[in-house]
Amino acid sequence: xxxxxxxxxxxxxxxxxxxxxxxxxxxxxxxxxxxxxxxxxxxxxxxxxxxxxxxxxxxxxxxxxxxxxxxxxxxxxxxxxxxxxxxxxxxxxxxxxxxxxxxxxxxxxxxxxxxxxxxxxxxxxxxxxxxxxxxxxxxxxxxxxxxxxxxxxxxxxxxxxxxxxxxxxxxxxxxxxxxxxxxxxxxxxxxxxxxxxxxxxxxxxxxxxxxxxxxxxxxx
Ligand SMILES: CC(C)(COP(=O)(O)OP(=O)(O)OC[C@H]1O[C@@H](n2cnc3c(N)ncnc32)[C@H](O)[C@@H]1OP(=O)(O)O)[C@@H](O)C(=O)NCCC(=O)NCCS
Numbered sequence: 001x002x003x004x005x006x007x008x009x010x011x012x013x014x015x016x017x018x019x020x021x022x023x024x025x026x027x028x029x030x031x032x033x034x035x036x037x038x039x040x041x042x043x044x045x046x047x048x049x050x051x052x053x054x055x056x057x058x059x060x061x062x063x064x065x066x067x068x069x070x071x072x073x074x075x076x077x078x079x080x081x082x083x084x085x086x087x088x089x090x091x092x093x094x095x096x097x098x099x100x101x102x103x104x105x106x107x108x109x110x111x112x113x114x115x116x117x118x119x120x121x122x123x124x125x126x127x128x129x130x131x132x133x134x135x136x137x138x139x140x141x142x143x144x145x146x147x148x149x150x151x152x153x154x155x156x157x158x159x160x161x162x163x164x165x166x167x168x169x170x171x172x173x174x175x176x177x178x179x180x181x182x183x184x185x186x187x188x189x190x191x192x193x194x195x196x197x198x199x200x201x202x203x204x205x206x207x208x209x210x211x212x213x214x215x216x217x218x219x220x
Contacts, residue, residue, distance in 0.1 A: 002084040002122060004092070004129050007060045011081065012053045014088040018114035025115055035079075035093060035110055066096070075099055078137075082113070082126040089117040092126050096137045105169055107143035108134065111156075123156045131160065131176060140178045145171040 019027075019040060026032070028040035039056075046052035062068055064078040075095050082090040090113035095102060102108070109130065113122045127144075134142050144162060146153035148170055162174030 002082055002089055002125065004080040004126070004133075005083045007057045007079060007081055008083075009050075009054050009057050011083065011086065011088045012047075012050065014086060015053075015081075016048065018088050018090075018116075021115045022112070034112065036091070036112060073099070073101060075102065080130065082122060082129075088114070089122050090114055090126055092130050094130060094134060094137070094139075096139070098143065103143065105145060105171055107145040107173065108139060109142060109144045118152075123152070124159045127156055127160045135178075142176040143173060144176060145173050148172055 019036070022028070022036055023040060027034065028037045028044075043052070043056050047056045060079055063070075064076065066076040068076075070076070075097055077093050077095045079091055079093040081088055082092065090111065092109065092111040095106075095108050095110075098108065109127070111123060111126060113126070131142060144157050146157060148167060154172060157174045157176070160176055162176045165173045165175055167173070
């Protein structure tokens with residue numbers, strides 16, 4: 001059974017195989033602003049070696065630390081990998097809060113499943129596993145967006161309770177109301193200690209009070 005795991009150097013072979021699949025379908029091309037595209041542009045030629053991959057994983061984990069300086073427009077975020085056994089299947093990233101641009105277009109969450117693992121329910125299950133973790137950083141209602149043409153992603157979001165608010169700049173904007181508290185008797189099945197350990201590594205975790213707009217669809 002697949003589960004959320006923190007990025008792990010032991011998955012190098014599988015991760016790089018997934019990157020090759022994604023690159024073969026055009027990920028990383030100029031103009032591609034996805035998280036993996038940025039990684040490909042930054043880490044190709046480096047992460048093939050064990051040392052390089054270790055540095056990449058350390059950098060990825062460090063993004064969860066709110067004390068870290070970051071480029072303009074980027075916010076603290078945490079990435080988990082969706083893994084079955086020793087096979088990397090996909091990734092999902094949670095932005096800890098929204099700035100104006102994220103509120104307008106990109107939302108709290110980005111995800112992707114490697115091509116060879118698609119259409120098996122992985123994205124739907126991965127998002128379901130992540131949602132309770134959003135509460136750990138003080139997010140009540142989750143904003144999640146997809147391209148108007150992205151039928152698969154729309155289905156993933158709706159299967160997880162997303163309600164369409166509107167369309168802006170070619171993106172559909174959905175809100176998923178307050179997720180259950182991790183560890184409560186929710187019936188949600190995932191490995192909380194493993195999945196939340198990145199948060200524990202970031203003592204200065206940024207907790208922003210939700211704005212009225214963010215709170216609206218899933219307020220208490
Ligand atoms: C979108 C994406 C994450 C879906 O991953 P996945 O693991 O295949 O999704 P699931 O298996 O959970 O499928 C969810 C639904 O979408 C449908 N679906 C999946 N791929 C599809 C496709 N190419 N065309 C139409 N429907 C599709 C599935 O049949 C399923 O429908 P159902 O609930 O009616 O059975 C994956 O295609 C991907 O990584 N795409 C590139 C990156 C991306 O678009 N990320 C999302 C950004 S918002």
